[in-house]
Amino acid sequence: MTTSPVVEMRDITVGFPGVKALDGVGFRLLPGEVHALMGENGAGKSTLIKALTGVYGIDGGTIRVRGEERVFASPGAAQEAGIATVYQEVNLCPNLTVAENILLGREPRRLGRVDRRAVRRRAAELLARLNLAVDPDSVLGGHPLAVQQLVAIARAVDLDAAVLILDEPTSSLDADEVGELFRVIRDIRDAGVAVLFVSHFLDQVYAIADRVTILRNGKLVGEYPLAELSRLEMVKKMVGQELAALTDLERQPPTDIAELPDTPVLAATGLGRTGAIAPVDLAVHPGEVLGLAGLLGSGRTELARLLFGADHADSGTVAVDDRPTRLRTPIDAIAARIAFCSEDRKGEGLVGELTVRDNIVLALQARRGWARRLPRRTTDELVAKWITALDIRPTDPDVLIRNLSGGNQQKVLLARWLITEPRLLILDEPTRGIDIGAKTQIQRLVVDLAVDGMAVLFISAELEEVLRLSDRVAVLRDRHKVAELPRAEASMGQVMELIARGGSDVA
Amino acid sequence: MSPEVWRRFTASSLFWPVVALVALLVFDAVAVPGFFALRIQDGHLYGSLVDILKNGAPTAIIALGMTLVIATRGIDLSVGATVAISAAVACGWIAAAPDPTSASAAIVGMLLALGLAVVLGLWNGFLVAVLGIQPIIATLVLMTAGRGIAQLITDGQIITVANPLYAQLGGGFLLGLPVSVVLAAVLFALVGAVTRRTALGMLIEAVGINPTAARLAGIRARGITVAVYVFVAVCACLAGLMISSNVTAADANNAGLWIELDAILAVVIGGTLLTGGRYSVIGTLVGALVLQTLTTTVYTAGIPPEVTLVFKALVIIAVCLLQSPKTRALLRRTRPAPVREAVAAS
Numbered sequence: 147m148t149t150s151p152v153v154e155m156r157d158i159t160v161g162f163p164g165v166k167a168l169d170g171v172g173f174r175l176l177p178g179e180v181h182a183l184m185g186e187n188g189a190g191k192s193t194l195i196k197a198l199t200g201v202y203g204i205d206g207g208t209i210r211v212r213g214e215e216r217v218f219a220s221p222g223a224a225q226e227a228g229i230a231t232v233y234q235e236v237n238l239c240p241n242l243t244v245a246e247n248i249l250l251g252r253e254p255r256r257l258g259r260v261d262r263r264a265v266r267r268r269a270a271e272l273l274a275r276l277n278l279a280v281d282p283d284s285v286l287g288g289h290p291l292a293v294q295q296l297v298a299i300a301r302a303v304d305l306d307a308a309v310l311i312l313d314e315p316t317s318s319l320d321a322d323e324v325g326e327l328f329r330v331i332r333d334i335r336d337a338g339v340a341v342l343f344v345s346h347f348l349d350q351v352y353a354i355a356d357r358v359t360i361l362r363n364g365k366l367v368g369e370y371p372l373a374e375l376s377r378l379e380m381v382k383k384m385v386g387q388e389l390a391a392l393t394d395l396e397r398q399p400p401t402d403i404a405e406l407p408d409t410p411v412l413a414a415t416g417l418g419r420t421g422a423i424a425p426v427d428l429a430v431h432p433g434e435v436l437g438l439a440g441l442l443g444s445g446r447t448e449l450a451r452l453l454f455g456a457d458h459a460d461s462g463t464v465a466v467d468d469r470p471t472r473l474r475t476p477i478d479a480i481a482a483r484i485a486f487c488s489e490d491r492k493g494e495g496l497v498g499e500l501t502v503r504d505n506i507v508l509a510l511q512a513r514r515g516w517a518r519r520l521p522r523r524t525t526d527e528l529v530a531k532w533i534t535a536l537d538i539r540p541t542d543p544d545v546l547i548r549n550l551s552g553g554n555q556q557k558v559l560l561a562r563w564l565i566t567e568p569r570l571l572i573l574d575e576p577t578r579g580i581d582i583g584a585k586t587q588i589q590r591l592v593v594d595l596a597v598d599g600m601a602v603l604f605i606s607a608e609l610e611e612v613l614r615l616s617d618r619v620a621v622l623r624d625r626h627k628v629a630e631l632p633r634a635e636a637s638m639g640q641v642m643e644l645i646a647r648g649g650s651d652v653a
Numbered sequence: 654m655s656p657e658v659w660r661r662f663t664a665s666s667l668f669w670p671v672v673a674l675v676a677l678l679v680f681d682a683v684a685v686p687g688f689f690a691l692r693i694q695d696g697h698l699y700g701s702l703v704d705i706l707k708n709g710a711p712t713a714i715i716a717l718g719m720t721l722v723i724a725t726r727g728i729d730l731s732v733g734a735t736v737a738i739s740a741a742v743a744c745g746w747i748a749a750a751p752d753p754t755s756a757s758a759a760i761v762g763m764l765l766a767l768g769l770a771v772v773l774g775l776w777n778g779f780l781v782a783v784l785g786i787q788p789i790i791a792t793l794v795l796m797t798a799g800r801g802i803a804q805l806i807t808d809g810q811i812i813t814v815a816n817p818l819y820a821q822l823g824g825g826f827l828l829g830l831p832v833s834v835v836l837a838a839v840l841f842a843l844v845g846a847v848t849r850r851t852a853l854g855m856l857i858e859a860v861g862i863n864p865t866a867a868r869l870a871g872i873r874a875r876g877i878t879v880a881v882y883v884f885v886a887v888c889a890c891l892a893g894l895m896i897s898s899n900v901t902a903a904d905a906n907n908a909g910l911w912i913e914l915d916a917i918l919a920v921v922i923g924g925t926l927l928t929g930g931r932y933s934v935i936g937t938l939v940g941a942l943v944l945q946t947l948t949t950t951v952y953t954a955g956i957p958p959e960v961t962l963v964f965k966a967l968v969i970i971a972v973c974l975l976q977s978p979k980t981r982a983l984l985r986r987t988r989p990a991p992v993r994e995a996v997a998a999s
Contacts, residue, residue: 480871496866
């Protein structure tokens, strides 16, 4: 290509205590392109962006912006040099108006005072330029996240950015909103701006990006025009392993409903909680994966929380091994050997400032009580065993868990529960927001656990994943269970129809 | 010390508090002749250093309890009030006993005070863990009401006692050292051992770092929270007994006044964050010693005692600045080690 890169990074190395996050990585960004940055969690995507924008210092290598060697001391300095970043979480002021947010910090002034009319006029011009139908006088916080994100982009564009970095901008948007975002991105690209786009969604990358740079384990895999790279090849390059793993999962169901042991591990009868989930009958047997399908807000998480005693049920009963059991608190559920991985990894799972070791033994230690500490040798053996078994990286158990990537954090949380040898494992969105490699490993693990006789309740927003893993699928809609299908009868189309319209047995 | 050990020591949160303590002691050694002199009289150890330990013991003991409370994301402002109530109960009982000099009167008085402290701790724990009131507000209740309760017990009088056994607690000697120093040392060793040899320390930290995750992992977070408030109340009670024994009187107005702030300071100087989570018992001990050495230094250097607070403020500012990752990075002239950032995530 003849155009000279607007950003050129060479031999970038960034190290953290115990981790080499980037190792001699090169990266080029051309004007007027949308460039995707791909890689598993922990590949170094965020670190690369943070090195470019001055959030992290670099230990080695050079960064050139428009041919000039630069090292930014802070994100502010990078912004002044024309590198604007829009993060996944919108970093704006929700209580100010759209116009104020767009021009915050550089409002047009008149006689020393902010010229409100000029602020509004300039913001309106800018929004019109991006074809955004947003009232500049409306308060930002009143808009959906998608609009807030577009406003953040408008703000970046107004900075006359030469480079616009979008870090997972689509993770909380629906399809229409993504379309709108892409339209704006294309406009910006056609105006000559270099757009760096980070996303987990392959479809979106192929829809919007021109070229892609792939990282793996902190190293550069390569830079490719997207037109010349098939999806399978891209995934292979990201994962660095044959995709066989994904297809292998197509196992024959080891269990027919008829063959299931008579006694379910857990049976709920009329279990419900006002405002959360209408009374539900549900049974999970040893050795089966029961999938919960439904949209966000259909009551799938709420049901899982009732089964774990995280919330109080106000109707219904639960039997464990045919014995009536009251699950008033997680402690009750754990005593009945039920385990629960929350969908909110950070808020309800990780204890960020404790080490990987402490996080792994936490639930087991809690069950033993404070006075009976696990002997150090037992702890080390168990922790080493699960770090190997789940391929947790880095392998050092003394690293703080907050320093791990999302996929590895999820594996630590799984280890925390598996170490307690549960009979029922409830997994709420265990693969959300993690890379394909870890996702495949976790899916395989679920299947293996069920084969070994564990009962698994598997919840995921990805219908395909639920159908692939489950022996039976319970479909939820509007906080009601609308159907329960054996795997053989649960086709994608049928389940989607149930989710959309509801079955005949809706209460 | 090998270079590796030295590097780890300078990087630890204990480094600057220890430096502050050593600096104060060096200053004393130069400015006050005979500061380090120790003499043995009747088998008892005397000297400025012993005074520091003895006078610092009550604050150190309360700071010990406060460390665990702060580790659970809490705080207890009512310890000063508990000091006053405990002193009032014990002295009130002893003074009203048929024989105010008897050992039994002293023992029952102390047990009564301890029992009441447990009740006060349960009350704070109940407000925080069961009703879910913010700790600073919940313990403010007892902080304000507590001195009134102490006044009721003493009937507004300063109760003086002359009980030989009771006097031992604040003024006696054991193994050549003041009883209060021995008691404080035993408590620190005990808490250090119990929290680290058992899993209690880890569970307390987990509750402080992420209460929701702790609950979902099956930790009895409520029980732990109540327990630390009871423990700090018992610590405050012991401190109250020491203070009143030392002056052989219970003063409901002034016993333990503002001691909660000194205790919190000692914890913070020792490197435990007010946001909860990781804590350091040794850090708290060093913090308490820094505070007391400072106070003693100001006295012995002939500076008017009213100025002590200003010096305390200066030390606090210095220590807090030195502990902040930013200042440390500046001092080492390297980029900030992003230990607290989410690192390899992408």
